[in-house]
Amino acid sequence: xxxxxxxxxxxxxxxxxxxxxxxxxxxxxxxxxxxxxxxxxxxxxxxxxxxxxxxxxxxxxxxxxxxxxxxxxxxxxxxxxxxxxxxxxxxxxxxxxxxxxxxxxxxxxxxxxxxxxxxxxxxxxxxxxxxxxxxxxxxxxxxxxxxxxxxxxxxxxxxxxxxxxxxxxxxxxxxxxxxxxxxxxxxxxxxxxxxxxxxxxxxxxxxxxxxxxxxxxxxxxxxxxxxxxxxxxxxxxxxxxxxxxxxxxxxxxxxxxxxxxxxxxxxxxxxxxxxxxxxxxxxxxxxxxxxxxxxxxxxxxxxxxxxxxxxxxxxxxxxxxxxxxxxxxxxxxxxxxxxxxxxxxxxxxxxxxxxxxxxxxxxxxxxxxxxxxxxxxxxxxxxxxxxxx
Numbered sequence: 001x002x003x004x005x006x007x008x009x010x011x012x013x014x015x016x017x018x019x020x021x022x023x024x025x026x027x028x029x030x031x032x033x034x035x036x037x038x039x040x041x042x043x044x045x046x047x048x049x050x051x052x053x054x055x056x057x058x059x060x061x062x063x064x065x066x067x068x069x070x071x072x073x074x075x076x077x078x079x080x081x082x083x084x085x086x087x088x089x090x091x092x093x094x095x096x097x098x099x100x101x102x103x104x105x106x107x108x109x110x111x112x113x114x115x116x117x118x119x120x121x122x123x124x125x126x127x128x129x130x131x132x133x134x135x136x137x138x139x140x141x142x143x144x145x146x147x148x149x150x151x152x153x154x155x156x157x158x159x160x161x162x163x164x165x166x167x168x169x170x171x172x173x174x175x176x177x178x179x180x181x182x183x184x185x186x187x188x189x190x191x192x193x194x195x196x197x198x199x200x201x202x203x204x205x206x207x208x209x210x211x212x213x214x215x216x217x218x219x220x221x222x223x224x225x226x227x228x229x230x231x232x233x234x235x236x237x238x239x240x241x242x243x244x245x246x247x248x249x250x251x252x253x254x255x256x257x258x259x260x261x262x263x264x265x266x267x268x269x270x271x272x273x274x275x276x277x278x279x280x281x282x283x284x285x286x287x288x289x290x291x292x293x294x295x296x297x298x299x300x301x302x303x304x305x306x307x308x309x310x311x312x313x314x315x316x317x318x319x320x321x322x323x324x325x326x327x328x329x330x331x332x333x334x335x336x337x338x339x340x341x342x343x344x345x346x347x348x349x350x351x352x353x354x355x356x357x358x359x360x361x362x363x364x365x366x367x368x369x370x371x372x373x374x375x376x377x378x379x380x381x382x383x384x385x386x387x388x389x
Contacts, residue, residue: 098181236373293319322372
């Protein structure tokens with residue numbers, strides 16, 4: 001018999017609670033403020049085998065933004081955030097201290113000012129990471145825009161910071177990751193975006209954009225195929241492969257409301273990558289494994305009557321490659337099937353604060369993988385109520 005269980009499915013249970021408070025636009029006080037507080041408790045179902053209980057823990061997030069106006073055209077402020085992850089005792093064998101706690105404290109002072117036909121924001125991100133070692137990162141947080149006409153502008157921004165890659169982040173990204181350790185955080189030193197957008201033509205808008213970013217210790221995934229179940233219940237192990245990844249992109253977005261009762265938008269983006277591996281398992285073929293060379297998205301919202309909205313969303317992502325190692329270390333690569341998904345949604349507004357909706361996801365029943373070796377769910381449906389207070 002095949003040595004692996006082909007029927008059981010890994011899953012993640014999450015309980016979330018949060019609250020926030022902010023000053024209103026009509027606040028006449030000197031200080032504007034925003035505070036948010038969130039806590040999420042999570043539990044992975046399985047460990048390396050089905051007899052092992054999965055990883056469980058908690059994630060705490062705190063956010064704050066304090067600012068005040070200087071004259072009528074300037075704002076000075078400071079944003080801050082804290083993300084802290086704690087992991088409960090892990091019962092199965094793992095690397096030494098593989099599931100230690102992690103805390104990232106970010107402080108971002110900024111200065112915004114507005115001219116007659118331009119605006120700018122000057123800021124800095126200061127990250128303090130409390131991990132196996134305590135480290136710090138300084139990265140820019142700068143944006144600017146120049147209005148060419150009333151509805152057209154050139155814009156640019158450059159940011160950066162820490163990608164926390166907490167257990168909950170990764171489990172939401174890839175539930176079938178090798179469970180014997182957590183993925184390390186990565187650092188984006190800069191993330192530059194520039195573009196030109198225009199809405200001068202009635203009922204028509206476009207945005208042409210491009211950008212480039214550099215991330216140290218980013219993670220790509222490769223798949224390790226096993227032929228025995230002496231240590232794992234799973235035949236395919238999705239394992240992180242660390243690399244310094246530079247990513248460039250360019251694309252365009254168009255929007256139109258010229259079709260009666262309809263808001264329509266289409267977006268196309270192409271990507272290119274430069275890879276420098278940090279891992280001993282680094283393959284000779286330097287590709288951005290699992291990441292697309294292009295993405296396309298189409299959205300349409302049709303409102304025949306004010307209370308009823310029908311929405312269509314179509315997503316296409318292609319050019320993805322997979323890296324696979326067999327049990328004795330032989331390497332191979334192959335093309336992953338394009339992501340090709342059509343989603344539908346209908347919503348009826350019952351009152352100003354309540355709505356009922358129905359969603360149909362992947363209505364074309366396409367079979368594809370976000371991560372090699374693990375097929376995504378086929379067509380599925382859901383219904384529910386939305387409340388706004």
